Amino acid sequence: MTLVRWIGGRVAGAAGVWLTISLLAFSLSTLAPGDPAHLLLMRRTGDAPSEAEVQALRHRLGLDQPFATRYGQWLSRSVRGDFGTSYRTGQPVLAELAARFPATLALALSALMIGLLVALPLALAAAAHPHGTVDRGVRLLSVLGISLPGYWLAYVLMFVFALLLGALPVSGGASLRHLVLPALTLGLGSAARLTRILRASLLEETGAEYARTARAKGLSAWRVLSSHALRNAANPLVTISALRFGHLLGEAVIVETVFAWPGIGRWMVESILDRDYPAIQGFVLYIATIFVIVNVGVDLAYRWLDPRMRLGGASAA
Amino acid sequence: MTRNPAGRARVLLLALLASVGCTRDAARQQHTLIVAYGADDFPLAFNRERLGRYPLNAGICEPLVRLTREFAVAPALAARWEHLDSNAVRFQLRPRTRFSDGATVTAAAVAGTLAQLTRARVDYSSLSDSSVRVLDDSTFDILPARINRRLVEQLVHPMYGIIEPGSDPARRPVCTGPFQLVDYVAHDYLTVARNDRYRGPRPPLDTLVFRFIPDELARTVALRSGQVHAIVDVGRANATSLARQPGLTVVAAPMGAVIVLYMNLNGTGPYAQLRDTSLRRAVAMAIDRQSLVRHVLGHASSAVVSTINPPAVMGADAALVRGVAFDTAEARRRMQGRRRSLSMIAAPSSIDRATVEYVQAQLARIGIDVRFESLDAAAYESRLNTGAFDLDLELPNQNDANPAFLLALRWYSRSSVRSARYMHASPRFDALVERALAANTHAESRHAAAQAMHQLVDVEVAAVPLAGVSRIYAMSSRVRGFLPHPSRLNQDWSSVWLAP
Numbered sequence: 001m002t003l004v005r006w007i008g009g010r011v012a013g014a015a016g017v018w019l020t021i022s023l024l025a026f027s028l029s030t031l032a033p034g035d036p037a038h039l040l041l042m043r044r045t046g047d048a049p050s051e052a053e054v055q056a057l058r059h060r061l062g063l064d065q066p067f068a069t070r071y072g073q074w075l076s077r078s079v080r081g082d083f084g085t086s087y088r089t090g091q092p093v094l095a096e097l098a099a100r101f102p103a104t105l106a107l108a109l110s111a112l113m114i115g116l117l118v119a120l121p122l123a124l125a126a127a128a129h130p131h132g133t134v135d136r137g138v139r140l141l142s143v144l145g146i147s148l149p150g151y152w153l154a155y156v157l158m159f160v161f162a163l164l165l166g167a168l169p170v171s172g173g174a175s176l177r178h179l180v181l182p183a184l185t186l187g188l189g190s191a192a193r194l195t196r197i198l199r200a201s202l203l204e205e206t207g208a209e210y211a212r213t214a215r216a217k218g219l220s221a222w223r224v225l226s227s228h229a230l231r232n233a234a235n236p237l238v239t240i241s242a243l244r245f246g247h248l249l250g251e252a253v254i255v256e257t258v259f260a261w262p263g264i265g266r267w268m269v270e271s272i273l274d275r276d277y278p279a280i281q282g283f284v285l286y287i288a289t290i291f292v293i294v295n296v297g298v299d300l301a302y303r304w305l306d307p308r309m310r311l312g313g314a315s316a317a
Numbered sequence: 318m319t320r321n322p323a324g325r326a327r328v329l330l331l332a333l334l335a336s337v338g339c340t341r342d343a344a345r346q347q348h349t350l351i352v353a354y355g356a357d358d359f360p361l362a363f364n365r366e367r368l369g370r371y372p373l374n375a376g377i378c379e380p381l382v383r384l385t386r387e388f389a390v391a392p393a394l395a396a397r398w399e400h401l402d403s404n405a406v407r408f409q410l411r412p413r414t415r416f417s418d419g420a421t422v423t424a425a426a427v428a429g430t431l432a433q434l435t436r437a438r439v440d441y442s443s444l445s446d447s448s449v450r451v452l453d454d455s456t457f458d459i460l461p462a463r464i465n466r467r468l469v470e471q472l473v474h475p476m477y478g479i480i481e482p483g484s485d486p487a488r489r490p491v492c493t494g495p496f497q498l499v500d501y502v503a504h505d506y507l508t509v510a511r512n513d514r515y516r517g518p519r520p521p522l523d524t525l526v527f528r529f530i531p532d533e534l535a536r537t538v539a540l541r542s543g544q545v546h547a548i549v550d551v552g553r554a555n556a557t558s559l560a561r562q563p564g565l566t567v568v569a570a571p572m573g574a575v576i577v578l579y580m581n582l583n584g585t586g587p588y589a590q591l592r593d594t595s596l597r598r599a600v601a602m603a604i605d606r607q608s609l610v611r612h613v614l615g616h617a618s619s620a621v622v623s624t625i626n627p628p629a630v631m632g633a634d635a636a637l638v639r640g641v642a643f644d645t646a647e648a649r650r651r652m653q654g655r656r657r658s659l660s661m662i663a664a665p666s667s668i669d670r671a672t673v674e675y676v677q678a679q680l681a682r683i684g685i686d687v688r689f690e691s692l693d694a695a696a697y698e699s700r701l702n703t704g705a706f707d708l709d710l711e712l713p714n715q716n717d718a719n720p721a722f723l724l725a726l727r728w729y730s731r732s733s734v735r736s737a738r739y740m741h742a743s744p745r746f747d748a749l750v751e752r753a754l755a756a757n758t759h760a761e762s763r764h765a766a767a768q769a770m771h772q773l774v775d776v777e778v779a780a781v782p783l784a785g786v787s788r789i790y791a792m793s794s795r796v797r798g799f800l801p802h803p804s805r806l807n808q809d810w811s812s813v814w815l816a817p
């Protein structure tokens with residue numbers, strides 16, 4: 001398969017996924033109970049609005065149009081980068097996303113970095129002596145890390161670093177110091193998952209024939225592990241890291257709320273609670289677009305990292 | 318320590334400079350109060366042009382009249398006022414009052430502010446663009462578009478704070494309050510500084526910072542770690558543990574809200590059971606409100622009440638409303654041995670789970686099985702507006718001095734709110750509400766409102782007031798001079814100072 005055809009196939013598949021997500025995002029958000037017009041009017045004065053006011057606003061927002069008409073108009077505008085105007089804030093959704101996304105991206109990337117920095121040495125240490133004390137300890141830690149809810153870890157870190165040590169601010173987004181606690185919260189959770197995957201992958205590689213040959217040639221077990229097995233074990237790690245990045249964007253919702261980090265997480269939660277359809281739909285499409293691009297990027301990276309992919313699946317087998 | 322005299326002098330000099338720096342820092346810190354507030358709602362479309370006024374009142378702007386801690390109306394920017402006829406009120410501004418930039422407050426500023434609020438469609442006093450008739454620089458009449466005898470009682474709301482013509486209400490409102498806006502970063506903080514041109518006593522604080530921290534536990538950690546001096550909206554469970562912390566004080570405001578059990582009086586289909594007055598009375602009789610206050614809500618922050626708004630709003634007339642007495646035996650007798658099943662919804666974020674479970678347990682004792690559905694704000698509003706409920710738990714707040722406000726909004730048959738069609742009471746109740754709204758004086762209005770409330774609570778049992786609730790603050794014991802207001806929107810920080 002030529003590279004151009006391969007990329008074309010991937011892009012066509014991604015476009016199909018993107019369109020399906022757009023339809024789901026649009027229909028699911030409008031199926032949820034609750035009238036955004038009513039909620040918006042409630043917010044004005046804190047009092048319940050009249051029926052006439054609600055109907056007038058529904059008409060102004062286009063909520064009285066048929067579903068297909070609304071979806072068609074929204075999709076046509078979306079592909080041109082216009083996600084509409086947020087009911088809640090009165091600002092263009094794309095501008096709101098663009099203003100907040102860098103903070104969420106910084107959080108997700110920092111968390112991923114922490115996850116990898118913690119996972120790599122732990123997985124190597126565990127794989128160096130499988131089923132030994134260190135391995136058992138690492139496995140226990142990773143099970144704990146996976147099992148503990150993110151918000152619980154957030155509060156523990158907050159108590160330790162803000163209250164007991166007085167070293168870090170509790171909340172806000174003014175400086176890099178404010179990023180440490182939310183990034184640690186997300187990063188430690190990621191580290192647990194990445195450690196398990198990398199350990200398993202390393203153990204599989206150390207049992208492979210090329211590793212046995214290397215050891216037979218006199219290379220130390222550590223050298224085989226760190227130089228040969230790690231390189232081959234990195235392939236699944238790339239995929240998992242990319243998937244983790246997507247998950248981190250989702251997990252950031254809770255962490256951003258707890259630490260008042262100015263990303264898209266809290267904004268999204270409030271948009272859902274207020275049935276701010278343009279914001280919800282815009283967010284889902286925005287994240288889906290990033291997900292799709294990252295996945296195509298991972299496929300390309302995989303092809304570059306693993307020569308067997310370039311030769312085609314059949315010949316590699 | 319260095320033996321070199323020059324080196325020693327340098328060390329001493331550095332130490333001296335450092336100590337001067339520290340002293341200056343300490344002095345500056347001493348006059349800056351940091352308050353952890355909840356989420357920042359100013360970026361919302363309808364609030365954008367009310368920066369510093371609503372929903373967080375930062376003390377930047379003053380309305381014409383203010384709400385006292387006893388829910389009475391007192392002069393603020395207006396020195397006096399009089400009702401001219403059934404719908405017009407003439408106001409006289411205080412002489413020589415100045416905005417924080419030195420400009421004089423005039424009747425034109427009032428006209429401009431009220432017109433801006435009506436254009437933004439956030440006014441709730443039936444005002445229009447042309448409601449203010451300016452007579453001279455300090456005298457003007459306000460004529461609502463529809464008859465509204467309760468106008469003055471409504472104008473205490475902080476969103477009616479007067480801003481200088483030409484100043485930007487969304488970015489830098491210039492007003493007359495004890496503080497003036499310095500800086501605002503959405504979702505992060507709002508900083509105000511003392512307004513040296515304030516007409517009243519100058520605030521002891523140089524600067525007041527409101528930090529937006531939506532999560533209650535994060536606010537608590539911020540207080541305990543010394544990152545902020547005070548926090549608002551402390552949960553009841555949290556208040557008890559904070560009160561035990563050395564160096565912290567927990568302050569409960571006077572009662573500002575009442576937990577009310579609303580009933581669907583006019584429901585249809587599966588939601589028609591509470592059309593039966595005897596069943597409604599059985600529900601009211603089955604709930605031991607003393608026990609709710611003592612065991613669930615806590616002594617420090619709650620009280621048993623009979624009125625559906627804080628009794629202070631009703632004054633002596635509150636005694637007209639007696640409330641349905643707790644009597645399980647009589648409630649059971651009214652049930653005649655039959656079992657019932659009722660659905661209940663509750664206002665999200667204002668009613669806690671413990672209160673819901675308490676009501677369920679109490680009604681189960683007389684044979685009523687309460688199915689509770691936990692809903693988010695939008696789903697809750699949807700259920701309320703379509704009448705898909707039997708019981709509804711809410712915590713309505715009172716932020717102005719109008720005694721008939723809640724009655725007219727929720728149970729009056731001619732109310733414009735959608736849910737009122739399921740809750741409206743009898744023609745007798747309507748007549749009393751109309752009397753309260755049309756009364757010439759506050760005392761007459763209050764008396765008629767109390768009679769309407771008696772009709773609602775005691776006679777028709779259309780609503781059950783369960784308990785009065787106070788807002789709770791926690792603060793460092795260095796914070797002095799804090800006078801909690803029962804209405805959070807009317808909380809004043811200008812008397813607060815920090816002890817060294």
